[in-house]
Amino acid sequence: xxxxxxxxxxxxxxxxxxxxxxxxxxxxxxxxxxxxxxxxxxxxxxxxxxxxxxxxxxxxxxxxxxxxxxxxxxxxxxxxxxxxxxxxxxxxxxxxxxxxxxxxxxxxxxxxxxxxxxxxxxxxxxxxxxxxxxxxxxxxxxxxxxxxxxxxxxxxxxxxxxxxxxxxxxxxxxxxxxxxxxxxxxxxxxxxxxxxxxxxxxxxxxxxxxxxxxxxxxxxxxxxxxxxxxxxxxxxxxxxxxxxxxxxxxxxxxxxxxxxxxxxxxxxxxxxxxxxxxxxxxxxxxxxxx
Amino acid sequence: xxxxxxxxxxxxxxxxxxxxxxxxxxxxxxxxxxxxxxxxxxxxxxxxxxxxxxxxxxxxxxxxxxxxxxxxxxxxxxxxxxxxxxxxxxxxxxxxxxxxxxxxxxxxxxxxxxxxxxxxxxxxxxxxxxxxxxxxxxxxxxxxxxxxxxxxxxxxxxxxxxxxxxxxxxxxxxxxxxxxxxxxxxxxxxxxxxxxxxxxxxxxxxxxxxxxxxxxxxxxxxxxxxxxxxxxxxxxxxxxxxxxxxxxxxxxxxxxxxxxxxxxxxxxxxxxxxxxxxxxxxxxxxxxxx
Numbered sequence: 001x002x003x004x005x006x007x008x009x010x011x012x013x014x015x016x017x018x019x020x021x022x023x024x025x026x027x028x029x030x031x032x033x034x035x036x037x038x039x040x041x042x043x044x045x046x047x048x049x050x051x052x053x054x055x056x057x058x059x060x061x062x063x064x065x066x067x068x069x070x071x072x073x074x075x076x077x078x079x080x081x082x083x084x085x086x087x088x089x090x091x092x093x094x095x096x097x098x099x100x101x102x103x104x105x106x107x108x109x110x111x112x113x114x115x116x117x118x119x120x121x122x123x124x125x126x127x128x129x130x131x132x133x134x135x136x137x138x139x140x141x142x143x144x145x146x147x148x149x150x151x152x153x154x155x156x157x158x159x160x161x162x163x164x165x166x167x168x169x170x171x172x173x174x175x176x177x178x179x180x181x182x183x184x185x186x187x188x189x190x191x192x193x194x195x196x197x198x199x200x201x202x203x204x205x206x207x208x209x210x211x212x213x214x215x216x217x218x219x220x221x222x223x224x225x226x227x228x229x230x231x232x233x234x235x236x237x238x239x240x241x242x243x244x245x246x247x248x249x250x251x252x253x254x255x256x257x258x259x260x261x262x263x264x265x266x267x268x269x270x271x272x273x274x275x276x277x278x279x280x281x282x283x284x285x286x287x288x289x290x
Numbered sequence: 291x292x293x294x295x296x297x298x299x300x301x302x303x304x305x306x307x308x309x310x311x312x313x314x315x316x317x318x319x320x321x322x323x324x325x326x327x328x329x330x331x332x333x334x335x336x337x338x339x340x341x342x343x344x345x346x347x348x349x350x351x352x353x354x355x356x357x358x359x360x361x362x363x364x365x366x367x368x369x370x371x372x373x374x375x376x377x378x379x380x381x382x383x384x385x386x387x388x389x390x391x392x393x394x395x396x397x398x399x400x401x402x403x404x405x406x407x408x409x410x411x412x413x414x415x416x417x418x419x420x421x422x423x424x425x426x427x428x429x430x431x432x433x434x435x436x437x438x439x440x441x442x443x444x445x446x447x448x449x450x451x452x453x454x455x456x457x458x459x460x461x462x463x464x465x466x467x468x469x470x471x472x473x474x475x476x477x478x479x480x481x482x483x484x485x486x487x488x489x490x491x492x493x494x495x496x497x498x499x500x501x502x503x504x505x506x507x508x509x510x511x512x513x514x515x516x517x518x519x520x521x522x523x524x525x526x527x528x529x530x531x532x533x534x535x536x537x538x539x540x541x542x543x544x545x546x547x548x549x550x551x552x553x554x555x556x557x558x559x560x561x562x563x564x565x566x567x568x569x570x571x572x573x574x575x576x577x578x579x580x
Contacts, residue, residue: 123505186504196544198566214476215413220510229564254486274519276488
């Protein structure tokens with residue numbers, strides 16, 4: 001399907017995409033570039049990429065598909081560094097967890113070539129980062145959100161739908177704005193909460209003793225707290241308005257529960273817990289039917 | 291090791307204990323009672339219990355080991371209903387997630403027989419409840435916290451240590467007060483947060499759409515939100531002081547993160563996320579070495 005993948009950012013997300021594309025026989029050659037030469041080198045040694053490029057621009061040279069898998073704050077600089085080689089025949093995608101800021105960066109940097117860029121957010125991840133954890137199955141069975149704009153070329157959008165579908169993903173399309181509002185609620189806020197919880201416990205004199213007693217519920221609840229700090233710094237600042245709005249709504253709900261606990265209102269408390277429990281159970285059932 | 295287990299509350303926790311004890315060959319006969327006759331009936335049909343008792347008192351009659359596996363708020367009524375048959379030769383345990391209130395209920399209801407009661411909290415659970423999910427492996431490899439008091443009989447404490455160890459648990463002893471402070475932080479607060487988050491999202495006009503986009507991070511983070519409403523109502527009200535103190539600390543940490551996001555202070559934000567991420571990674575490594 002593709003001759004050459006230009007991979008910019010050979011970490012967990014980018015490396016897994018390269019491996020998946022290769023395994024599916026969808027690309028002949030992967031040319032990779034990472035900001036850190038040791039990452040590029042490791043990706044080459046692992047067979048994730050076939051050629052090490054010394055710059056982002058050279059990774060794009062000769063590519064018919066490009067994946068930008070860098071922290072979202074690095075998007076604009078990346079677009080700028082490759083813009084001279086972007087053509088309407090090229091499919092360019094990212095994997096960022098925010099979309100409005102990446103689309104804005106693309107408009108500013110790519111200008112008339114913005115049509116080649118199909119903003120993408122695959123809903124997949126691991127609690128570890130780095131190319132050494134790259135996994136050809138990372139995207140399999142996951143949702144991928146595409147957020148095309150009015151200038152996105154239909155042919156590139158169709159290629160993007162096809163390639164993710166071929167990797168076993170369910171492709172969903174929506175506007176960058178709708179994407180960012182939804183993910184502030186179901187992803188960015190949970191991450192923020194998990195960071196706050198870890199810090200709240202570890203900051204206490206007995207925090208270490210408390211942590212030694214934590215069980216499997218805590219393990220699952222805090223899995224996302226192990227996420228990469230730079231990646232999540234960028235996501236949270238990029239999507240700050242939506243995130244802070246969601247944080248406010250969350251705090252109001254938390255305070256409502258606190259009030260019932262402090263006043264000993266068991267009936268009302270049980271009602272709110274029951275509502276949360278049912279919402280979670282319904283969500284899980286819907287997921288399993290997908 | 292034991293002749294007869296008197297099981298009061300034949301749900302997930304109680305049923306799993308009965309199955310584990312039977313499989314390990316540690317008990318000859320299980321006599322069970324649940325408040326709901328249909329639960330007792332189902333436990334009998336599933337082979338979790340061998341005899342259905344029509345009351346808690348009759349479940350205790352003839353038992354040399356008794357497990358009380360009821361919502362913590364029902365502890366005192368349960369102790370009262372069985373106290374006439376409690377002897378110093380009998381080991382009585384509970385599985386409650388709070389310990390101070392259960393110990394207080396035991397002192398009030400059992401009086402001079404309190405020595406037979408060894409308060410226990412196995413750190414195990416599932417996102418589903420009910421005897422139909424009972425599992426002989428639920429406790430295997432888990433921690434069990436025992437919180438004896440000065441009047442606890444040494445012989446019964448030793449039996450409690452032996453039986454949980456025989457089921458493959460790591461037994462830890464501490465005071466009821468230390469237990470409740472620790473679990474407010476690493477269990478009760480995460481549950482409260484997960485309930486608040488589910489309600490925060492589902493209460494929004496677009497909540498359903500948002501939820502349909504949620505991925506594996508959200509799945510793990512909200513697993514505990516599916517917990518039983520009555521059980522958690524009781525835990526939160528029982529341990530309200532410690533829980534509300536932890537909630538305050540959490541909110542201060544959340545607000546510190548919010549401030550960095552709203553002011554765009556990426557460096558400070560990255561530092562706090564890094565701290566959370568490292569705490570989680572260290573915790574996970576320590577867990578895996580256990």
